[in-house]
Structures are given as structure tokens and as C-alpha cells.
Amino acid sequence: MARVLVSDKLSTTAVQIFKDRGVEVDYLPDLGKDKDKLLEVIGQYDGLAIRSATKVTEKVIEAAPKLKVVGRAGIGVDNVDIPAASRKGIIVMNTPFGNSITTAEHAIALMFAVARQIPAADASTQAGKWEKNRFMGVEITGKTLGIIGCGNIGAIVASRGVGLKMRVVAFDPFLSPERAATLGIEKVELEELFRRADFITLHTPLTDRTRNIIDAAAIAMMKDGVRIINCARGGLVAEKDLADAIRSGKVAGAGVDVFETEPATDSPLFGLDNVVCTPHLGASTSEAQENVALQVAEQMADYLVQGAVSNALNMPSISAEEAPILTPYVKLAEILGSFAGQLTEEPIKEVEILFDGSPAGMNTRALVAAALAGLLKPQMQSVNMVSAPLMAKERGIAVSEVRRDKTGVFDGYVQLTVKTEKQSRSVAGTCFSDGKPRFIQIKGINMEADVGSHMLYTANKDIPGVIGELGMTFGRKGINIANFHLGRDHEGGNAIALLYLDGPLSEEFLDEVRALKAIGQAKLLTFDV
Ligand SMILES: NC(=O)C1=CN([C@@H]2O[C@H](COP(=O)(O)OP(=O)(O)OC[C@H]3O[C@@H](n4cnc5c(N)ncnc54)[C@H](O)[C@@H]3O)[C@@H](O)[C@H]2O)C=CC1
Numbered sequence: 001m002a003r004v005l006v007s008d009k010l011s012t013t014a015v016q017i018f019k020d021r022g023v024e025v026d027y028l029p030d031l032g033k034d035k036d037k038l039l040e041v042i043g044q045y046d047g048l049a050i051r052s053a054t055k056v057t058e059k060v061i062e063a064a065p066k067l068k069v070v071g072r073a074g075i076g077v078d079n080v081d082i083p084a085a086s087r088k089g090i091i092v093m094n095t096p097f098g099n100s101i102t103t104a105e106h107a108i109a110l111m112f113a114v115a116r117q118i119p120a121a122d123a124s125t126q127a128g129k130w131e132k133n134r135f136m137g138v139e140i141t142g143k144t145l146g147i148i149g150c151g152n153i154g155a156i157v158a159s160r161g162v163g164l165k166m167r168v169v170a171f172d173p174f175l176s177p178e179r180a181a182t183l184g185i186e187k188v189e190l191e192e193l194f195r196r197a198d199f200i201t202l203h204t205p206l207t208d209r210t211r212n213i214i215d216a217a218a219i220a221m222m223k224d225g226v227r228i229i230n231c232a233r234g235g236l237v238a239e240k241d242l243a244d245a246i247r248s249g250k251v252a253g254a255g256v257d258v259f260e261t262e263p264a265t266d267s268p269l270f271g272l273d274n275v276v277c278t279p280h281l282g283a284s285t286s287e288a289q290e291n292v293a294l295q296v297a298e299q300m301a302d303y304l305v306q307g308a309v310s311n312a313l314n315m316p317s318i319s320a321e322e323a324p325i326l327t328p329y330v331k332l333a334e335i336l337g338s339f340a341g342q343l344t345e346e347p348i349k350e351v352e353i354l355f356d357g358s359p360a361g362m363n364t365r366a367l368v369a370a371a372l373a374g375l376l377k378p379q380m381q382s383v384n385m386v387s388a389p390l391m392a393k394e395r396g397i398a399v400s401e402v403r404r405d406k407t408g409v410f411d412g413y414v415q416l417t418v419k420t421e422k423q424s425r426s427v428a429g430t431c432f433s434d435g436k437p438r439f440i441q442i443k444g445i446n447m448e449a450d451v452g453s454h455m456l457y458t459a460n461k462d463i464p465g466v467i468g469e470l471g472m473t474f475g476r477k478g479i480n481i482a483n484f485h486l487g488r489d490h491e492g493g494n495a496i497a498l499l500y501l502d503g504p505l506s507e508e509f510l511d512e513v514r515a516l517k518a519i520g521q522a523k524l525l526t527f528d529v
């Protein structure tokens with residue numbers, strides 16, 4: 001039975017879902033904050049469900065040999081070392097929509113709080129001061145709202161802004177003019193947004209391009225009296241520069257939910273007039289927490305129990321419905337990759353995968369990942385579908401895929417071509433209705449052969465006596481040949497043979513086979529069937 005650790009505070013709905021789906025679960029909501037304890041226990045688990053307090057570092061991943069999936073109940077995965085997880089074949093998934101509305105609402109709440117100085121007015125009133133003249137606010141209607149990052153949350157903020165009768169402008173390199181028109185907003189360049197906005201709100205991930213997207217130079221371009229809201233990630237705004245601009249009066253106020261260092265126990269922004277801070281509360285509503293807990297538990301259980309993948313950041317999605325249809329082709333792709341990987345002894349430069357007919361309409365990203373996993377496995381035992389694309393990229397292997405309509409007698413087939421400095425080798429296969437993979441072409445030579453656990457592949461010249469010689473050599477040693485498949489390109493040309501064996505062969509015997517005059521190449525192949 002798969003075992004999952006929930007190491008951050010999550011709605012107990014998640015715990016119930018794991019139990020209902022037959023997954024053993026330990027709910028230890030404070031464990032994520034204790035790095036040493038996490039390292040001590042993580043080795044026992046197949047899955048780890050987290051929010052933002054647990055940091056899934058390379059060290060944690062190294063200490064987790066059984067771990068198969070990390071599920072983030074939320075959006076941002078900057079607390080997970082995704083490349084390290086991918087290298088170990090661990091799927092990292094998030095719940096991209098469950099808390100978007102809630103976070104957008106928090107941005108709007110902060111915008112109002114800053115526009116009307118509500119927290120300071122509340123503190124003053126409750127202190128019995130009645131400072132009616134101190135808290136002069138600004139109206140929101142008719143003001144320009146500048147949105148940086150118009151994805152899920154940015155778009156919801158945009159619609160709320162439009163509803164509040166604001167003029168909304170957005171900077172997002174991936175926002176299409178059509179989408180902007182549908183949202184009723186204007187797509188602009190960043191500098192124009194800085195020049196025009198009365199309120200600026202950030203909704204991008206933290207990347208090398210967005211880090212400090214608001215710093216002293218950016219603030220200098222803004223209107224005097226601009227107000228800035230950050231409910232996305234600390235690090236998007238240079239806190240010290242913002243603090244200086246608030247002190248100078250250039251920026252009239254800021255609403256800050258996220259900080260460069262969290263938990264933020266100190267910040268240049270603390271204690272300044274009209275800075276409203278919250279402790280990363282963007283996603284903290286009961287509705288959003290229920291959504292993300294339910295979603296992450298369902299997704300993780302789907303993967304651990306059925307092999308279905310959704311919302312993974314390092315692996316193509318495979319739905320529960322798709323999994324049974326795709327599985328035979330995933331196996332086929334892995335076997336073709338494994339065939340080529342076992343025969344290739346020099347560095348691979350290029351891999352081309354052709355999908356003809358039925359597999360062309362499938363989730364080919366998953367099939368490519370499976371083919372690469374099979375290809376790299378002879379060199380790297382721990383590689384799997386999650387890590388293989390990254391491993392191939394890190395090794396400089398160019399991967400391409402071609403999809404085309406059915407061209408031959410088969411409903412569909414997959415052909416893998418592997419190129420090295422010296423040669424190009426191709427192998428093709430199909431799945432029949434029994435779901436079993438078959439080789440249908442090797443090095444351009446047609447044949448039809450089942451896949452066995454232990455096989456001997458030989459390449460030879462098409463001359464009389466080869467089969468006899470091979471049979472005699474096996475017979476002399478008392479080794480049974482379970483099955484024998486042959487193919488050639490033309491009479492007297494290149495020929496190949498695939499022999500099915502009942503078990504492995506010794507290197508000594510293989511040398512004897514290789515020494516046969518008629519045999520050019522002999523390689524023992526093993527397949528996980
Ligand atoms: N405060 C909180 O509790 C929460 C914070 N978040 C954070 O909010 C942020 C946005 O989340 P979503 O809208 O779901 O993400 P998303 O991926 O749907 O949208 C992000 C948008 O940013 C855009 N973008 C990327 N680089 C950009 C750049 N250099 N300049 C301008 N735009 C750029 C993308 O094109 C995309 O449209 C994330 O950082 C997420 O972690 C999300 C949920 C809760």
C-alpha cells in the first residue's frame with residue numbers, strides 16, 4: 001500500500017480522500033518546518049503533500065529513495081527543487097486553479113485597504129483617537145489599474161477591476177491581444193504601465209526575468225502617489241527600494257502579502273505609514289483550502305493507485321481514462337528505446353520519433369518520455385519517464401517527433417531513430433489488439449517479432465549456412481532457442497536475426513557466437529516484459 005506524508009497544514013479532507021483511495025497517510029502538519037525531522041522520516045514515504053512551509057530541497061530528495069510524487073496544495077512550487085526531483089524521477093504536481101479566486105480577492109482587498117488606509121484607521125479608532133482628518137483616502141472608480149502578469153490570478157483581478165469601473169492595463173508577454181480584448185483590458189508594455197497606473201498589482205511567478213521587476217529604477221518611471229500591491233511572490237519587489245519610495249512620498253502606499261524572506265519577522269517595509277502587510281494569506285480562505293486539499297489528494301492518489309498524471313510540472317498529463325489505452329504504447333516506446341539504447345555504445349546526438357497512424361493521435365509527450373527512458377536506461381539505471389527528458393537535454397541529445405496519418409498495413413506504429421557521430425539506427429514496433437508490443441522493422445529490415453525477456457540480436461550477411469551455424473553452436477552447448485525470427489533487406493544483402501532465449505547467456509558463449517565467420521554483430525538484449 002502506498003504511503004503519503006502530509007507535512008503542512010492542509011484541510012483534513014485530503015486525509016480522508018487518501019484513506020478512501022486506499023493510500024496510507026500520516027498527517028503531521030508541523031513537520032515541514034522541522035528540516036531535520038523531515039530528513040529523518042521522508043525515506044518511508046511514496047508521496048509528500050505540502051503547502052509552502054515544507055522546503056523540498058535536493059537534500060530531502062536524496063533522503064527519499066521511495067518518493068514518487070510531491071503534491072503542492074497551491075500554485076507556486078518555488079519551495080520544491082524541481083530539477084532535483086526530476087533527476088530522481090519524482091513527479092511534482094500542483095493545483096493550478098484551486099486558490100486563484102481567493103488570491104485575486106486578497107489583492108483587491110489590499111487595494112481597498114491601502115486606498116482607504118483601513119488598518120491604520122482601525123487601530124487609531126480602537127485606540128479612542130477619532131482622527132477623521134488623518135485618513136483621507138482615494139477613490140478607485142476611474143483609476144488605472146496596472147496588472148503585471150495576466151495569467152489565472154491576474155485575469156481574475158482584471159475582471160474585478162473592470163467591475164469596479166477601473167481602467168485596466170496589463171503587461172504580460174504571453175497575453176494575446178484577443179484575450180486582452182475579451183477581458184476588456186488593454187495590453188501594454190511595462191514602461192507604459194509604469195507611466196499610466198495609479199495602482200499596480202503583481203501576478204507573475206518569481207523567475208530570473210521577474211526578480212526585482214519593481215525596483216528603484218522602475219519606481220522612478222511611475223506616477224507620483226502610485227500604490228503597489230504584491231500578492232504573488234516576495235522578490236518581485238525590491239523591498240528596500242519600495243520602503244525608500246514610501247518614505248519619500250513617491251509611492252503613496254503598498255499592500256504586501258509576500259516577502260523576500262518568509263516567514264518575515266523583519267522587513268524594511270514594517271512600521272511605515274500606509275503599508276498594509278499580511279503573512280502570505282493570499283490563499284487562506286476555507287473555500288480555497290478545501291479546493292486545493294481535495295485536488296492535491298485526488299491527483300496524488302490517482303497517480304499512486306492508477307498511474308494517472310495531472311497538473312504535473314515535470315511530466316506530461318495522462319488521464320485516468322487515457323491510461324489504459326496509452327499503457328501498451330508507453331511499453332512499446334520504452335522497448336524501442338531500450339533496443340536502441342542497448343545497441344548504442346557511443347554518445348547519442350539525436351533521437352527522432354515517428355508516430356504513424358493511431359499513436360499519432362495519442363499523448364505523444366508521454367510516449368517520447370517513455371522512449372527516452374528506455375534509451376537511457378542502459379547507462380542510467382534510475383532514469384524513468386519523469387527524469388528522461390531532462391537527462392536527454394542535459395546530455396545535449398536533440399529530440400524531435402513527427403506525427404503522420406496511417407501509411408502502411410498497421411493501424412499505427414512507432415519508429416525510433418537514434419543518431420550518433422558514426423551511425424544512424426532505427427527500430428519500429430506496433431501493438432496488436434492483445435496489447436503486446438511487436439518489433440516490425442529493425443535497421444529498415446521488415447520482420448515481425450514478439451518481445452522476450454532475453455533475446456540475442458545478430459547482424460550478418462545474407463549467405464547460406466548462417467542459421468545452421470548458429471543452431472549448431474547453441475546445440476553444442478545445450479542451450480535451447482525458444483524462437484527464431486529473420487529478416488533481410490535483399491537477397492545476398494544485410495540480414496538480421498532475433499533469437500528468443502530461455503535465460504541469459506554467458507559472455508564466453510557470446511564471444512563464441514561473435515567468432516562465427518558469418519556473424520557481423522551479436523548482442524544479448526534484455527527487456528522488462
Ligand atoms: N499570495 C498567495 O498566497 C498566492 C500567490 N500565488 C502566486 O501568484 C502568482 C501568479 O499565479 P497564477 O496567476 O496562478 O500563475 P499563472 O502561471 O497562471 O500566471 C502567471 C502569468 O505571469 C506571466 N509572466 C511570466 N513572466 C512574466 C514577465 N516577465 N512579465 C510579465 N508577465 C509574466 C505569464 O505569462 C502568466 O500569464 C504565482 O507567483 C503564484 O505563486 C498564487 C496563489 C496564492
Ligand SMILES: O=C(O)CCC(=O)C(=O)O
Binds near residue numbers: 051052073075
Ligand atoms: O499555501 C499557501 O498558503 C500559499 C499559496 C501560494 O502561495 C501558492 O499557491 O502559490
